[in-house]
Amino acid sequence: MTPARVYEHPETEEIAIPRVLFALSEPLRLSMVRMLAEHGEVDSVELGPDLPRSTLTHHTSLLRESGVVFVRAEGRKCLIRLRRDDLDARFPGLIGAVLDGYQEAAPAREDA
């Protein structure tokens, strides 16, 4: 039952604002975070069903290394969830402001 893939995550105190902001500055990653905020923990493939797997890994790794998401292996797939508590503890209100602002800024995106 020992998960094969083990992921490195920065400690809460190690999470740095510039890296977080950069991770969220990419529209694709921002939409991923938005989905993660709505649903709790999602399969990685749901974050980008039409994306090449290597591209998906690239973005999820960046989100993970910046401290935005937590990744864990479950069998063959990998599950991802937002580190909401850690982020709120370190940067109170940041994620909430970003999600609220993004929702208002880019409401319609159901077409693609």
Next chain:
Amino acid sequence: MTPARVYEHPETEEIAIPRVLFALSEPLRLSMVRMLAEHGEVDSVELGPDLPRSTLTHHTSLLRESGVVFVRAEGRKCLIRLRRDDLDARFPGLIGAVLDGYQEAAPAREDA
């Protein structure tokens, strides 16, 4: 008295979150914004006294085009101020969270 240099600024509604986050994801630009938040309106050269002017223009232009700062010409120099009200109106709490988080994340920076 007509200012020679005229700067383009995005409207408040045009300010997009990804661009703002990207602008703030650069440590240098983030320190600029931090200074702008403390002091009201500052001379552009104060944002980076040791930087080449072309590099300084590059960063200030990026901050301006993303809607983070307002730039105006005053004689030979150019004065820059944070668009705090516009940013707060569009993305409530975002700038505050970024500044608070950054202050806590990188407290000591009085040496340079």
Next chain:
DNA sequence: ATCATCGTGCGAGAATTATCGAACGATTTG
């Protein structure tokens, strides 16, 4: 055991961004 499926690492190429010197126009000073 065999095979299909999944995520990852590697590599290459494209795209974006960062840095900075040099030339230019505009402005202030002498």
Next chain:
DNA sequence: CAAATCGTTCGATAATTCTCGCACGATGAT
């Protein structure tokens, strides 16, 4: 007017980042 100063633009180069095909090890199903 002439000289000094300022910010901007342009161009080139370096540094990052993005995208994606491919091979590989691990996992689950037959």
